[in-house]
Amino acid sequence: xxxxxxxxxxxxxxxxxxxxxxxxxxxxxxxxxxxxxxxxxxxxxxxxxxxxxxxxxxxxxxxxxxxxxxxxxxxxxxxxxxxxxxxxxxxxxxxxxxxxxxxxxxxxxxxxxxxxxxxxxxxxxxxxxxxxxxxxxxxxxxxxxxxxxxxxxxxxxxxxxxxxxxxxxxxxxxxxxxxxxxxxxxxxxxxxxxxxxxxxxxxxxxxxxxxxxxxxxxxxx
Amino acid sequence: xxxxxxxxxxxxxxxxxxxxxxxxxxxxxxxxxxxxxxxxxxxxxxxxxxxxxxxxxxxxxxxxxxxxxxxxxxxxxxxxxxxxxxxxxxxxxxxxxxxxxxxxxxxxxxxxxxxxxxxxxxxxxxxxxxxxxxxxxxxxxxxxxxxxxxxxxxxxxxxxxxxxxxxxxxxxxxxxxxxxxxxxxxxxxxxxxxxxxxxxxxxxxxxxxxxxxxxxxxxxxxxxxxxxxxxxxxxxxxxxxxxxxxxxxxxxxxxxxxxxxxxxxxxxxxxxxxxxxxxxxxxxxxxxxxxxxxxxxxxxxxxxxxxxxxxxxxxxxxxxxxxxxx
Numbered sequence: 284x285x286x287x288x289x290x291x292x293x294x295x296x297x298x299x300x301x302x303x304x305x306x307x308x309x310x311x312x313x314x315x316x317x318x319x320x321x322x323x324x325x326x327x328x329x330x331x332x333x334x335x336x337x338x339x340x341x342x343x344x345x346x347x348x349x350x351x352x353x354x355x356x357x358x359x360x361x362x363x364x365x366x367x368x369x370x371x372x373x374x375x376x377x378x379x380x381x382x383x384x385x386x387x388x389x390x391x392x393x394x395x396x397x398x399x400x401x402x403x404x405x406x407x408x409x410x411x412x413x414x415x416x417x418x419x420x421x422x423x424x425x426x427x428x429x430x431x432x433x434x435x436x437x438x439x440x441x442x443x444x445x446x447x448x449x450x451x452x453x454x455x456x457x458x459x460x461x462x463x464x465x466x467x468x469x470x471x472x473x474x475x476x477x478x479x480x481x482x483x484x485x486x487x488x489x490x491x492x493x494x495x496x497x498x499x500x501x502x503x504x
Numbered sequence: 505x506x507x508x509x510x511x512x513x514x515x516x517x518x519x520x521x522x523x524x525x526x527x528x529x530x531x532x533x534x535x536x537x538x539x540x541x542x543x544x545x546x547x548x549x550x551x552x553x554x555x556x557x558x559x560x561x562x563x564x565x566x567x568x569x570x571x572x573x574x575x576x577x578x579x580x581x582x583x584x585x586x587x588x589x590x591x592x593x594x595x596x597x598x599x600x601x602x603x604x605x606x607x608x609x610x611x612x613x614x615x616x617x618x619x620x621x622x623x624x625x626x627x628x629x630x631x632x633x634x635x636x637x638x639x640x641x642x643x644x645x646x647x648x649x650x651x652x653x654x655x656x657x658x659x660x661x662x663x664x665x666x667x668x669x670x671x672x673x674x675x676x677x678x679x680x681x682x683x684x685x686x687x688x689x690x691x692x693x694x695x696x697x698x699x700x701x702x703x704x705x706x707x708x709x710x711x712x713x714x715x716x717x718x719x720x721x722x723x724x725x726x727x728x729x730x731x732x733x734x735x736x737x738x739x740x741x742x743x744x745x746x747x748x749x750x751x752x753x754x755x756x757x758x759x760x761x762x763x764x765x766x767x768x769x770x771x772x773x774x775x776x777x778x779x780x781x782x783x784x785x786x787x788x789x790x791x792x793x794x795x796x797x798x799x800x801x802x803x804x805x806x807x808x809x810x811x812x813x814x815x816x817x818x819x820x821x822x823x824x825x826x827x828x829x830x
Contacts, residue, residue: 295693295747295774296691296747296777297802301694301741332526332527334742335527336741343526343744351803417527417528418742419529419740420529421529422528425766461529464637479638481628481635481638481640482628
């Protein structure tokens with residue numbers, strides 16, 4: 284049964300509303316509600332696009348085709364009247380070379396957690412992660428499910444070029460870089476799996492609700 | 505076919521962008537000054553969404569290898585077509601072998617060049633806009649280089665002798681406004697109330713400068729630091745062009761066409777859609793002022809802008825009809 288919390292709704296410009304259901308920390312059930320509301324909201328008059336974030340949802344609309352005040356009420360009732368959607372997503376197994384030159388933060392990460400490098404790697408590879416949302420850059424997955432013992436706050440200053448394929452963690456979140464770009468997350472390994480190919484029929488590999496398992500292809504402490 | 509003779513890497517192929525893929529992390533992108541590109545296309549009888557060039561670095565020169573027509577809109581810059589002076593917001597013919605030259609603007613920042621028929625490039629996810637960050641769209645996902653050759657779609661564009669153009673009142677008013685601050689209308693955003701009273705006063709009370717850190721992803725501003733009443737951590741959420749984020753430094757960043765689709769910094773306000781072209785035309789070093797408006801004002805401004813485009817499109821259809829015999 285859906286927990287009928289009402290989201291905080293704010294105006295994000297003349298053609299967007301942000302619905303925020305986040306409590307103290309990220310919640311998987313709230314995220315399933317976000318996915319369901321995103322699908323339902325796309326069918327409303329005047330809605331152009333919905334963008335699931337982490338326990339929140341951005342709804343883009345044409346302000347000349349619908350009334351913002353009316354849409355706000357419609358979204359409120361969708362949020363309280365929609366059941367969270369459990370997604371039977373695809374399972375992806377992603378082989379990772381941990382540590383070494385392409386996983387330069389492994390030692391620091393282990394030290395931060397008070398564990399050995401072997402222990403952090405085996406815990407990272409033991410969990411099953413859920414793709415909560417895709418965003419920021421093309422195909423970038425925000426992954427939930429990181430072992431709380433492995434959490435590590437983001438770097439105070441981001442690196443300008445974190446390479447494509449970098450397996451990264453930031454706070455309680457895990458991720459994989461779909462392209463070389465700036466990031467403040469820590470680099471713990473590398474994968475050859477391509478998450479984004481603009482020329483492909485389906486340019487983005489992962490979808491919200493998909494599950495990820497990391498497999499230890501190699502490790503260099 | 506046209507050939508690029510002189511350019512900077514920040515000059516790109518753009519159209520009206522790539523909507524529909526935000527939930528996959530793909531920005532809308534497209535022309536920073538959408539209205540200018542749409543009007544350039546309409547002057548030639550193209551669809552408003554045809555692909556053209558966005559010029560942000562000058563001088564820019566290209567050579568036509570066929571007889572064709574082009575339209576230049578946006579910034580107020582000296583333009584010459586085959587040695588003939590041409591005003592901005594004007595469509596004119598160019599003959600094979602002639603050169604188009606755009607010099608540094610007297611006012612404004614970005615120029616748009618549309619070509620009769622539009623640039624013939626393969627769409628990627630429904631758009632020909634260059635996404636430099638993602639490395640796709642436009643010309644292989646990169647900016648223009650000297651020697652690039654671009655094909656044009658076949659068309660039956662016929663301009664009156666001497667060409668044709670438009671004069672837009674608000675563009676004239678802003679064009680000579682370089683001495684004073686550009687005014688941008690904003691709507692308060694989710695974390696507006698979380699800032700200190702002093703930050704509220706400063707946000708709309710002081711003038712902000714556009715720093716060198718300004719590109720298609722966003723403009724970093726400098727001015728009085730805007731502080732939160734208490735520190736806050738936000739989960740990542742979708743953002744739109746125009747979002748004014750405030751990182752811990754307190755110096756705001758306005759997110760623009762190629763911005764990341766999600767962000768995590770507190771948002772103090774959003775620049776209204778109808779004013780985004782003003783930012784596109786505001787150069788580095790210029791000053792801005794934010795004015796809070798009610799949402800009705802934002803919607804009305806958008807309605808006015810869209811009606812004008814519709815009127816121009818309708819006028820072009822009528823004149824195109826007249827030109828066609830039978």
